[in-house]
Amino acid sequence: MMTTSSLRLRAGLVSIALLAAFLGIWHLATRSTAPVATMSPEYAKLMGLTATQGKSAMPGPLDVGAKLWQHLKRPFYDNGPNDKGLGIQLAYSIARVGTGYLLAVLVAIPLGFLIGMSPLLSKALDPFIQVLKPISPLAWMPLALYTIKDSSISAIFVIFICSIWPMLLNTVFGVASVRKEWVNVARTLEVGTVRRAFTVILPAAAPTILTGMRISIGIAWLVIVAAEMLVGGTGVGYFVWNEWNNLSITNVIIAILLIGIVGMLLDQILARFTRMVTFPE
């Protein structure tokens, strides 16, 4: 007990030291050092800070911190359809991810169950799943936009189609690799098929299924940013694109930070569920 807590303490200290070192290097690297050309004041008035004061095009940690504070102070402002607070944008993204992901869960798990219980089907469908699995979300997007003819549904569809495969594969694998003895014992005790599926196979396959779900949520969150950058309108991906339009790297960095934090939280939630269903063998 003593050793684990001191290990945790030491790891924490190292993490903080690494962060401090990173921020320090970042700060030093982005200090304005570029030479400044002499220019008339009339001309200088029309130019940006990069040109007039040799300010680095990359913002430093202090710029980012100040801007982040501004965003955190009013996360829910609404200045019209193209400019909303970061809180609202994140909510839109999470809602989209949630919808697409839940639909994927509803399809992948029952389907995976059926496929996993039939060795024939699982072999027959495997090549299709393997081909569809590695397709990038951006490759699906034009097809979705063209056929669905609605950009917000297209975004949800893309999340659905990208997050379904890991869950499907893991469910198939989990169900197929339930120990034969357990199934046989259930059969000897004359447990019906439905009951067997829910009381024997499901609990046994649950850890594998949840691992698949955890991989999927990570993918869904990766996909949403790309999809929103493309379809625009709302969401954190749109925010990144909009600030990129203005070449505001400060805001892009803030968005990156928030995307990372939300992604981590989603992952942690699923990790907790996984721990709940894990059983010692």
Added chain:
Amino acid sequence: MSTFDNPFDPDRNLRPGCACGQHRSAEEHEQAAGLGCEPVESEEKRYESVVASAVMRAMFPQDVARRAFLKSVGASTALAALSQFFPLKTATEVFAQAGAPEKKDLKVGFIPITCATPIIMAAPLGFYAKHGLNVEVVKTAGWAVIRDKTINKEYDAAHMLAPMPIAISLGLGANAIPFAVPAIENINGQGIVLATKHKDKRDPKDWKGLKFAIPFDYSMHNYLLRYYLAEAGLDPDTDVQLRSVPPPEMVANLRADNIDGFLAPDNICQRAIYDGVGFMHLLSKEIWDGHPCCSFAASREFITTAPNSFAALTRAIVDATAYASKAENRKQIAEAIAPANYINAPVTVLEQVLTGTYADGLGGVKTDAKRVDFDPFPWQSFAVWMLTQMKRWGQIKGDVDYKAVAEQVYLATDTKKLMTEMGLTPPSSAYKSFAVMGKTFDPAKPEDYLASFKIRKAS
């Protein structure tokens, strides 16, 4: 030629020429006046004058007789006399309402560049509301997306590059869907920017092997850059590299040295200068003064299912364009469209674009009030020129009926009617001749024009 002059002016010249009558053509007048003909003070007044002049014309059908009457009593007395026995106020109100729009809540897509100025500013400055519409202007990620969203009816109308509706209607790069252009957004307002390291390479003949970015294949940018390069003896398909790059990424790519230059909307050009990565080589105005760039487009289907909404939308755009064409409003417009909800760019950058006083990136400050200008009239000869270039560079294969396509897509007749109703004076013909880099284009002979180019894609 400015389309925004006063219809209720007794001294207005009835012969073709400029509004004040002292110059042979409107262009000359504009050059003399610097800022174009004097438009009416307020829109309400303009509507009033439309009705008044209609009544006036009804009473004195002959121009000469009307003129004599106006000259003898003066315009204001005539107006007062008219309003005694004709309820001008009521008539004006009735006129301004026009047909009630079938659909009031509309969505209009735009790309965040200064070309979209009239579409964007019409929202914060209330031009849509004035015409009884509740319009949401939605920022869109790129030209292909705006095309798909408009085709999918997520947008009722949209900001498109001037050649796009032609390309969509012809089925180039998309399924053929009939689209129409009731108004051009901006004229001029683009530029060629080169990376600062090329500041001694000002002659395009030395540009062999350089990499250039353009916003989209079906864009005036593409055709103008190709034209410019070809005039310098370079084949744009083999001697240089042209890449389709979304405008915001152009500045970043220029900084990263991935491209040597670009032909892009002015706010992107100015942004590259503002950030100290490039300089203005040439304004697109110097290639073709008065060239169209972006258009306001809608599908035929929207026009036929909601004609009144479409008319109101067009009126709002024409109104906004009239407002944007006045130099004194430009500063206010720059402030209105700069926030994150609209273009999302530093006000200084937009001001330099719209007022025409700008840093050139080489240490000088230049002034050109017509750097970007706004004139809504969809000249069909513009469409014919674009078709010749599409054919020149192999985007269209085989024969094309220039006139039929131009007239189907560029709604000059409808716009003319609307503009007359609004009290503006549209040009009498939908075709005008113009010169691109000194070479005159005759819209009646597109095939001859096309054949006169030595550098073109072999068909």
